[in-house]
Amino acid sequence: MRDPDALIARAGVRGDPERDQHFLVDDRVLDRLPGHLPDRADRTHVLEIGGGTGALTDRLLGTADRVTVVERDQTLAAFLTEEFADAIEAGRLEVIGGDALEIDLPAFTASVSNLPYGISSEIAFRLLPAGRPLVLTFQREFAERMVAEPGSDEYGRLSVTAGHYADIEIVETVPREAFSPPPAVESAVVRATPKEPEYAVPDDETFMAIVRAVFTQRRKTMRNAIRNTTHISGIDDPEAVIEAAGEELARKRAGNVSPESFARLARIAAEVGTE
């Protein structure tokens, strides 16, 4: 496997935190990342967002049939193309020099990525609906919000929406020193194993809009949160929704409402609350 420090030296770059560039330099963490995919994950086409100098790309080529890496920085994309010319030639690697938020992402069977932190949420919600296993590195605090349970301080919109698509687990925490340059905070590696939710929703958009709406008012009771956020939720008749949902839910705060109860609320809203 390629040495991460040697890759940085060959690329002749220094990670620029302003551009979300923190390169992983700890071999043990790098070696473990592909192995965090679920055992039965299909590794025929692994997508990596933010290739950097290619230390993770190299490990992915060791386990996947084919890898596509997206890198916005054109200097780094050019370096990856040169460094991994053999794999490209063999049809095992494609380097896309572009912004992962703007390009059409290719169909992939799994993704392992050390995400640019500035856009980790947007990227996660581009990847999760694909229903493929993901191993993603985030800021630790963000990862903790993803896995949080109802009733905890960290539980919120992110926990409900991520959990809608996948079982989310933190599989390891990564210290700042594992990166060059070190980021301001610790990181955590998350495994997302796709699943069908254990509840029915009228459609994902209605469910997501209601969750987004009521968490903007997380200190209010659900009764007031539903009333105050119809411009976000799209609910036309909040009083009918509150009445059908019942007093027990109306008195709770969003932070204590389970995903199943949000799903029930979305079903009620689709039935009685929207025109």
Ligand SMILES: C[S@@+](CC[C@H](N)C(=O)[O-])C[C@H]1O[C@@H](n2cnc3c(N)ncnc32)[C@H](O)[C@@H]1O
């Ligand atoms: C945290 S670094 C990870 C680099 C490498 N995978 C590693 O583990 O060492 C994130 C990388 O994403 C790239 N990046 C930042 N924003 C991006 C975007 N919108 N689309 C694609 N790549 C981006 C940065 O240039 C940087 O190389």
